[in-house]
Amino acid sequence: MSNQRRHRILMVSDFYYPNFGGVENHIYYLSQCLLTLGHKVVVMTHAYGNRSGVRHVTGGLKVYYVPWVPFIMQNTFPTLYGTLPIIRTILVREKISLVHGHQAFSTLCNEALMHARTMGYKVVFTDHSLYGFADVGSIHMNKVLQFTLADVSQAICVSHTSKENTVLRSGLPPEKVFVIPNAVDTAMFKPAAERLSSDEIIIVVISRLVYRKGADLLVEVIPGVCRLFPNVRFIIGGDGPKRVRLEEMREKHSLQDRVDMLGAVPHAKVQSVLISGHIFLNSSLTEAFCIAILEAASCGLLTVSTRVGGVPEVLPDDMIVLAEPDPDDMVQAIAKAIQILPQIDPQNMHLRMKKLYSWHDVAKRTEIVYDRALKCSDQNLLERLSRYLTCGSWAGKLFCLVMIIDYLLWHLLQLWKPDAHIEEVPDITYGQQEERPSNFD
């Protein structure tokens, strides 16, 4: 690969391992696949407990755990300018050419994108979640997103619904927003070697037991299904504030022997839980993409899910049964799933998933977005300020002020510690790079 096409990418998000979720997963797999494509990738996140400093993980992926303490829901405290020095140092040290931020409510991501734009870098942003427009929290978040995206080079969303949402929230021209879904590591999520007996049908639920994931819906659905089908059992993996309600439901309907509550399931064990079931049940009330469905389908499970957000786009119609988020409709959908279950071959399903989703495909499509971002014309401060001004009569002026101060601070920093004084890191090529990629096919 020619040296010119090699991008040097900094991934920024508050959410990264050891924390676990869709965003963390996405950043890790995308970075790994970009590395195999020959790009250089560096990840920046905040310190987790005593995990602070620089770490090297699989495949020469370098992770900066910036010593910046999270204050709520793993988010760093928003300081606007506090992170400028360290972000500048990392950008210069690693000779970064492009900054890629993840997740709208990550403060670190928002600040990094702002500083990177000030310093003239091209930035790409990926939005992983959906937001409404009605409540105060969403209104505030949408304004912040508008500020971050006002000057972003290109944006990526994980589903078409998410793209519509992001375009509405940020006022970004839709041709600047790309849809690149998540994928699944099909090598890790393999179906059981032998087909399960169909005398007893096992329905698996793996999700955090919170309101947004529809735990209350489960409380209504499970007794109904157990009443209709005496040969159905439930396995529920996950923990959360709504666990008590589920346990109450189990006692009230005396379903102790038919509903297993496993508690939190570590991600490494998810596959072994999934392959013990026939049907995967997702009851989320809002979902931009839902990786859990992919993992289940890759393990050969038939999925029953609520028709919310981006879920209808995720799987072909014959691999998923959709229902409205209403207990009666969900019970009917499960009945339909049980009926078509004999036609489902887990191995076949797994092979289809291999063709439908791969992280390598995601990385290649992301690469195209990076190429586009780098082709965007350079703009000076005045041209960029005019974009911020259009964000609103008051907000626009405020945003401009924030950017001007950022610009001044950046110049002060350059006087105090010129770029030439920052040591550049030599690139290390890893010998075993050729052996590794098979994991992510």
Place this chain on the structure above:
Amino acid sequence: METGRTDSPASSQPKWRKVAYGGMQPGFDDNHIDESFLAEMVMNANVVKRSMLKVMLDSVSISQYLCVVALVVLVWTYTLQSIISENLLLLLDVIVLGLGFLVLVSTAETLSFSLLLNYFLKISFFITALYVLSPIYHTLTRSISSDSIIALTASLIVLHLFLHNYSGSTVKALGALENPSFTSNISLNASIVASLLIASRLPSRLHVFAIVFFSVQVFLFVPLVTYCIKKYSFRLHIFVSFVLMMVTLTFVYRLHTLLFVLFFGVLVFVNLVCPYWLIRIQEYKFEINGPWDEAKLCFDITE
């Protein structure tokens, strides 16, 4: 790289589908914008067209309660100035209690004898407790200056008015579906603290007893009574409100002209300016709904 619509002949080109699986769709870039883009967006689906008259009539509830609070404050002021004696206060208590029960009995559809007995028992308990405790209230704030007490009372009353639930009732009314909200409880507490503070400035224990009893009756039960009246007949509610406004305005005028002007201004603001304002800003309403909204559960969650 242009947007995908232009390249490859139209005949062989498969149709673009709104799906995320199967990699990049042949012939279309990832930033392709289909005609179906934002097709499922719904704007202003839940907007209610309001008529000026309706809003004005609804806002009468607010001004009615403002008058009630103003009357209580008037009673406090006259008592502090020793214009109202303790005997007159006790008479006032009895009148208010009697009137309240009269309204409750005559407007309620189902009112059993046992419930009335229950009310009487509770009230007698309350009266006894209050009477026993009044010496404590009497000396409660002796070491604090009157100015601080007045200032604190005023701010508590403002807090009370700000958080008061104007559409419901402070205690759970018969047949009301919901329990009082958290903010309305805070509001009630603020008003009771305010009346205790005022009571602690009075000369005798009987004064204290009478004024606290009066204030608690008003703050606790007047919302219930007005709620019952409103449910019984809306016309009666409007009539009562106008009578209350006239009475209050007369008394405030006799107390102080500037206060009268202020109070009159507030009433005009609440009943005329605010409804007009609300109708005017309705046209700026811009509500967006779509598939990205969080689904609402169609059943109640019983914790």
